[in-house]
Amino acid sequence: MPGVTTINAPRDLSFRYTPAVAAELEQRWQDRWDERGTFYAANPVGEWTGPDGQSASAPGYFIMDMFPYPSGAGLHVGHPLGYIATDVVGRYRRMRGDNVLHAMGFDAFGLPAEQYAVQTGEHPRTVTEANIEVYKRQLRRLGLAHDPRRTFATIDSDYVGFTQWIFLQIFDSWYDDDARKARPIAELRGELNAGTRAVPGFPEGTAWATLTEEQQRDVLDSQRLAYVDESPVNWCPGLGTVLANEEVTADGKSERGNFPVFTKALRQWKMRITAYSDRLTEDLDLIDWPDKVKSMQRHWIGKSTGANVSFDVADDHGAPGGESLVVFTTRPDTLFGATFMVVAPEHALLDTVPATWPALPSSPSSSAEPATSSPSSCAEPAEQAESQDLAVAFGKAKPATPAPTATPAFIPPGFAETAEHYAERQASVQGTSTSAASFTGAAVTESPAASSQDEQENVSAIPASWTGGYATPTQAVAEYRKLAAGKTAVERQQDAGAKTGVFTGHYAINPLTGTLIPVFTADYVLMGYGTGAIMAVPGGDQRDYEFAEAYDLPVIYTVAPEGGLPADLAEAYTGDGIVVNSPGLNSPAANSPAAVNLTLNGMTVPEAKATTIAFLEANAIGESTTTYRLRDWLFSRQRYWGEPFPIVWDSQDRPVAVTQDMLPVDLPDVPDYAPRTFDPEDADSMPEAPLGRNDDWVHVTLDLGNGPQQYRRDTNTMPNWAGSCWYYLRYLGQDAFNPKLEAYWMGPHHNATSGDAGGADLYVGGVEHAVLHLLYARFWHKVLYDLGHVTAIEPFGRLFNQGYIQAYAFKDDRGQYVPAAEVEGDETTGFTYNGDPVTREYGKMGKSLKNVVTPDEMYEAYGADTFRLYEMSMGPLDLSRPWNTRDVVGSQRFLQRLWRNAVDEDSGALTVTDDAPSVETLRQVHRTISEVTTEMDAMRPNTAIAKLIALNNHLTGLSGVPRVAFEPLVLMTAPFAPHIAEELWEKLGHSDSLAYAPYPVADPQYLVEDTVTCVVQVKGKVRGRLEVPPSISDSDLQAQALAEPNVLKFIGDAPVRKVIVRAPGLVNIVV
């Protein structure tokens, strides 16, 4: 023990736990674990069925980290936080008797390695493999209890083969909506052939056999879960590749590189993740994930229920023209308030628009009783306006020849005033002209030049703001489409809120009212969501309101809160309330055969929704519909460093899967693997895949079942997510799809804590993958599940998001960052660098901020155990917190004291005694065991460590440390600081690694105390304490409390009104 040596004698202390001693013993134990295969996990079948002691007869516990992308920058101290946490859990579970599977692979395809390779001129594989070696070395030094046999990188050829095999599983599947699962495409062919299933895309009753072979292939290809499709995608010229929605940031830039992203129609591979929208949402209920991540995924999938409503597009006479426009709405109850419609610029309705602008009446006669669009009129539904002329005008190019059938029976309030407004505006702009066209609604104050007198007349009939200044709808729509297509996502972002659009010349007929309402196109309506068209209800939707404001369109409020809407309301009303202004027709209008006496007035919003949907369905003009925000996953990239598609294209330019024996399809050598990138602003550039630069590779002759044929290989590569979509299965072994193997490690209820969905028992990683990797992987897993390759319903049964380790950075008065490690001072004295004051910032750790601390520095200065312990004791695992090198010494002191409690620093001799410990010590030991076990189970390493330190501090004060107290402490410390624990365990005389030693179990007899401290409060304030037996009765305790002198003092003369007794811990006396 310290202090027993003779005073003044020079002390050697060569057995003190110094960083050098730590480094030596840590590396010695790491070597030993490797040699002995200490952390080999045993499989139940096939390879790796381990020796005794690692038997798969124990429950399997499968732990995972989000595997690293080995960048050239190496690790900083923030990176290993999650790896240490999983290692602690793994070591703990192992001591608790589980067969723990924990290993680490590397996510190695992707942009950063490729970009680095292009810069340095080295091949991406060379760069990546070198980085992996650095990572492996740095991670090994941490002493992670991984099964090294199970490591891999996603770039390994056999791994790529499996990735491609799974791709083909997806390619060869379709989604059976009735069965709610993916099935092999061959089964679809069988059903189509047998006539038990209608041929999609062909008229009812079409026989499969009557289709040509090409048609049949097109039908099947169109149903695959992996398919090629031309549609608007995110094209990033700066990166030279297309990107998934999830890889584009909110401000319309690429997540990698921050380049502008354009929407461009391109032929690309996609994955039908939308088929799984419902299951991906519902099954979130089965898994133990942070609510935050679940909610992010729900949000991203964005399920919303409503109705599709079909509007007839009017002909020249205001009658149904045969064409219909289907919109999706979540508010069918507001259908009476639909005063215009908007279609996305890409909408097919715009392919044909009227040749000329329809006219408006020059002097509306309907102003006698103008209904008003002000909210005050809402509480009392306006009478049916008599603005026949206006209605005719909306439906007709020439008001002189009204067709009786074109007369709507009901004109919503608001239109009349608007028509007047148009006339005024017309008058004000007449005679002015300009060549500048504009689509900014009310901002237009000048009418454009027209090419002919005739057109000038036509244009004059419509507000200039509606036409965008163009002579014909065809021109206006074409120009607007061009404008919208040229916008970057950034510009769209910036324009959000400022509504632009143009009138299409079309009118549609409101199916409930028969009213003719103008159809606009505007880019605030997105082609990819719903039907790409909306009914605009400015009274109930703020975006529609803004558009109505800009284009002088009428506003009808169909919902009013109790007490009515404020008279000066100048926005949409989106709150709850009672439906108003929604009366049905007295008699069906001729041009709206479905319209009958539907009235919603007086209903609540939910009632009105249900009533409207029922009405729409009964009259075949609409139906209840569910829509999702989620889009199909854009799966191809025009980069080199990724998995090639196992697909070839035949002479008819249709995709064909290569056969399984041709896997893996390895990356070819190409003369130049650099991506073809462009001016980041060049929206007109086209993607060019580097794999296309090797003709010998691209053009192949293969026998894919019908004799040798000429094919052209697909030159796309898969996105970097592909490799991470199934890597968890790879940890199970080469034979990952062996059902017994997968069920043992991942199947539902494979151990005491795994739930209905199965999956890995613990998956730890940052929250940044909440919707990217985690959604894609769930999707792939569900396909594999449907096809019978796995038994787990979900890949990750429990997810834990660790926080980030952040750091302080310091800037001098010029705003330059200075090396954080050399800054002196603290919060109270202020911070200085070389004597000059500097200011502190808090944020990420990074080279540019000059505040990086590396694990290597920590190994050197303290050793891996101290480093691990510090990271685990800093605070709750899921909280981000600042790194403070200054604090690390506290963790080191704990380990030194632990060591000193058992080892003489001069001689190295064991000082632990076999004397019987005091009852007090036993109580503290067993209470610590009990509490630490609770904390470990709850994944609260910081509080577990605090209790270990407290126990160690208690032992430090004893004259001799008893073995029965020290051994449990060593075992409980082992998950955090495994090397020193192994060393002490060996010194204590154990020859086996403590990795499999049973975790201490608390003896209940030492958990009960003789007495407990009871707090006596007067009016909620502590005024006295009593030592009482735990079993004391309420009445005895109350009596004792009321006799306590200090308590009596505070009660004084006041009468005791009430006494709250919570035996044995608390009495509160109310006076």
Add this chain to the structure above:
RNA sequence: GGCCCCAUGGCGGAAUUGGCAGACGCAGCUGACUUAAAAUCAGCCGCCUUCGGGUGUGUGGGUUCGAGUCCCACUGGGGCCACCA
């Protein structure tokens, strides 16, 4: 703009169901040991105080015998989404 989360000493953070606020660590202070320092060991350590006590968990209110914990509003910080009809 919408939704969600968070706020405790000089610092990181503790605190079962509402029941002794500040565990554990850092920094700081005192003492022992030492010629001295380091290291170690033993203590102290929210603020105010006339040493009785008062007060205290971002601010203001509420519920309760009792609130860091529950409710409402606000302020500050963070996150996600962002024209999704």
